[in-house]
Amino acid sequence: MSYGQEGHSEDHLLEGSKADKETEMKEYILHHLKDSYDFGLYSYDTDNGETKYVGFPLPVILWDGGLKLFMSSKFHHGEEVAEVGGDYYKVYHAKIYKVDGPKGTINLDEHHHATNAKPLDFSITKNVALIFMVFVILFFMFKGMAQSYKKNNNLPMGIGRILEPIVLYVRDEIAIPNIGEKHYKKYMSYLLTVFFFVWIVNLFGLTPIGMNVTNNIAVTLCLALITYIITTFSGNKNYWKHIFWMPGVPVPMKIILAPIELLGTFIKPFALMIRLYANITAGHIVLMSIIGMMFIFNNWIGSSLSFVLAFVLAILELLVAVLQAYIFTVLSALYFGMAVEEHHDEAH
Amino acid sequence: MEELFGGFSLGLFVWQAILFIALILLLKKFAWKPILDSVNDREEGIKNALESAEKAKLEMQNLQADNQKLLKEARAERESMLKDARDMKNKMIEDAKDEANEAAGKLISQAQASIEAEKKAAIAELKSQVASLSIEIAEKVVRAELSNKDKQEKLVESMLGDAKLN
Numbered sequence: 001m002s003y004g005q006e007g008h009s010e011d012h013l014l015e016g017s018k019a020d021k022e023t024e025m026k027e028y029i030l031h032h033l034k035d036s037y038d039f040g041l042y043s044y045d046t047d048n049g050e051t052k053y054v055g056f057p058l059p060v061i062l063w064d065g066g067l068k069l070f071m072s073s074k075f076h077h078g079e080e081v082a083e084v085g086g087d088y089y090k091v092y093h094a095k096i097y098k099v100d101g102p103k104g105t106i107n108l109d110e111h112h113h114a115t116n117a118k119p120l121d122f123s124i125t126k127n128v129a130l131i132f133m134v135f136v137i138l139f140f141m142f143k144g145m146a147q148s149y150k151k152n153n154n155l156p157m158g159i160g161r162i163l164e165p166i167v168l169y170v171r172d173e174i175a176i177p178n179i180g181e182k183h184y185k186k187y188m189s190y191l192l193t194v195f196f197f198v199w200i201v202n203l204f205g206l207t208p209i210g211m212n213v214t215n216n217i218a219v220t221l222c223l224a225l226i227t228y229i230i231t232t233f234s235g236n237k238n239y240w241k242h243i244f245w246m247p248g249v250p251v252p253m254k255i256i257l258a259p260i261e262l263l264g265t266f267i268k269p270f271a272l273m274i275r276l277y278a279n280i281t282a283g284h285i286v287l288m289s290i291i292g293m294m295f296i297f298n299n300w301i302g303s304s305l306s307f308v309l310a311f312v313l314a315i316l317e318l319l320v321a322v323l324q325a326y327i328f329t330v331l332s333a334l335y336f337g338m339a340v341e342e343h344h345d346e347a348h
Numbered sequence: 349m350e351e352l353f354g355g356f357s358l359g360l361f362v363w364q365a366i367l368f369i370a371l372i373l374l375l376k377k378f379a380w381k382p383i384l385d386s387v388n389d390r391e392e393g394i395k396n397a398l399e400s401a402e403k404a405k406l407e408m409q410n411l412q413a414d415n416q417k418l419l420k421e422a423r424a425e426r427e428s429m430l431k432d433a434r435d436m437k438n439k440m441i442e443d444a445k446d447e448a449n450e451a452a453g454k455l456i457s458q459a460q461a462s463i464e465a466e467k468k469a470a471i472a473e474l475k476s477q478v479a480s481l482s483i484e485i486a487e488k489v490v491r492a493e494l495s496n497k498d499k500q501e502k503l504v505e506s507m508l509g510d511a512k513l514n
Contacts, residue, residue, distance in 0.1 A: 035357060035360060061359075095357075120358070120359075121357070121358065121359040122359040122362060122363070123359055124363075125357075125359070125360065127360055128359070128360060128363040128364075128367075131363060131364060131367050131368075132367065135367050135370070135371050138371060138375065139371065139374055139375065139378070139379075142375055142378070142379030142380070142383070143375075143378045143379055145379065145383060146378060146379045146382040146383050146386075147382075149382060149383060149386035150382070150386075154386045154387075154389050154390040154393070155390070160383075164383075164387070167383060167384075167387075168387065171384070188380060188384060189372055189375065189376035189380045189381075190372055192375070192380055193368075193371055193372045193375050193376075193380075197368065197371065213364075216357065216360055217356050218356050218357050218358070218360040218361035218364060219360060219361075219364045221356070221361060222361055222364040222365045222368060223364075223368070225365075226365075226368070226369070
């Protein structure tokens with residue numbers, strides 16, 4: 001679980017004062033939440049004070065006046081400047097910046113933000129690698145399940161027996177009640193994919209090797225954006241009418257309501273994005289803080305209490321993993337349902 | 349907000365978008381469609397099977413009801429046939445009786461008629477025979493009476509005496 005990329009020596013942790021330890025822990029947690037350019041499993045200190053990293057490097061793909069492709073091992077865990085085709089790059093706060101020379105000076109403004117140029121970065125980071133992994137796992141898991149139906153006279157076999165009730169749950173309890181019997185079929189692919197993707201990704205976040213993909217705003221933004229796009233494109237006349245010219249209210253109200261409703265269409269997916277991101281991030285920060293407390297207390301009562309707390313919280317996080325997937329899917333289905341709702345009698 | 353979007357990584361966004369959309373499309377083709385179709389097929393199959401079982405049950409009930417009805421009908425028919433037969437028997441007996449009576453009556457009347465005729469014939473014959481016998485007797489008597497003259501005269505005198513008296 002423990003992995004830092006800027007090479008903080010754990011000697012500090014052992015020798016420093018308590019306040020030092022706490023700052024160290026905080027930095028450590030924040031680093032852990034950030035993406036990284038190599039797939040680290042853990043790190044440890046050797047006797048002569050050197051930090052050893054166990055893991056493997058990932059490819060870095062940059063677009064900076066041309067394609068730059070190299071392995072992240074060139075950065076030496078962020079300690080060194082990588083030189084590629086005459087250009088120099090350095091990792092600073094988990095981001096790649098262009099630097100002028102092998103010395104690698106990062107210029108900071110008054111807010112301690114780097115002012116160096118940032119190349120377009122399409123690297124296979126740890127998160128991207130995990131998304132790839134989940135992609136492969138989901139694809140083969142469900143492809144296998146689909147094939148087992150063919151072989152077994154429409155009955156699931158093996159893992160399909162566990163997955164089928166979940167698939168049916170998404171269909172019968174999420175899609176059909178929210179979207180309606182008539183339209184739900186075309187949204188099933190998205191709803192099922194997003195449910196299983198978010199769930200599996202969240203579960204990976206709880207394993208020691210993984211880091212959580214859904215605590216990146218880019219990932220949740222992407223998911224929410226797809227929900228928004230699908231909602232917008234499947235909106236029927238009735239849906240748009242309710243946004244721009246709300247039926248059943250006086251004209252001045254209609255004029256006031258139109259911008260509010262229009263804003264509402266953006267706020268809904270925005271809330272989706274923030275909810276998933278914030279829940280997972282907060283869960284991780286709390287969980288890691290409590291694990292960290294075990295080392296800060298450094299006595300057996302406090303540490304063992306922290307351990308019990310961490311254990312309970314880890315179980316809660318397992319629940320949160322599936323709950324957030326469920327909420328995301330249900331709300332997406334609800335928005336799709338609003339978009340395709342047929343005009344009915346003036347019941348509003 | 350700044351903290352939130354400061355961590356935004358375009359590269360991750362692009363990868364996530366590509367991979368996720370590809371995942372949706374691939375899973376749609378290779379997994380969701382076949383899985384949902386299979387489940388649908390199976391559910392349809394189960395529904396149909398249940399429906400046909402229900403139908404079979406109903407048919408069975410109908411059949412049983414039909415059987416009951418047929419049995420009832422058959423019984424009623426037998427009853428009515430028996431009744432008919434009984435009626436017919438009675439009628440036949442009645443008819444036969446009537447016919448026999450009629451025939452007997454006819455026979456009796458014929459017999460009576462022939463008896464009457466015979467009787468008449470017998471009486472007629474008897475009459476004629478009595479007549480001829482009487483004539484014979486009378487002849488004989490007359491002959492015997494009139495064999496001597498005295499007697500003839502006596503007779504004539506008696507006859508005349510009778511006639512006078514009258």
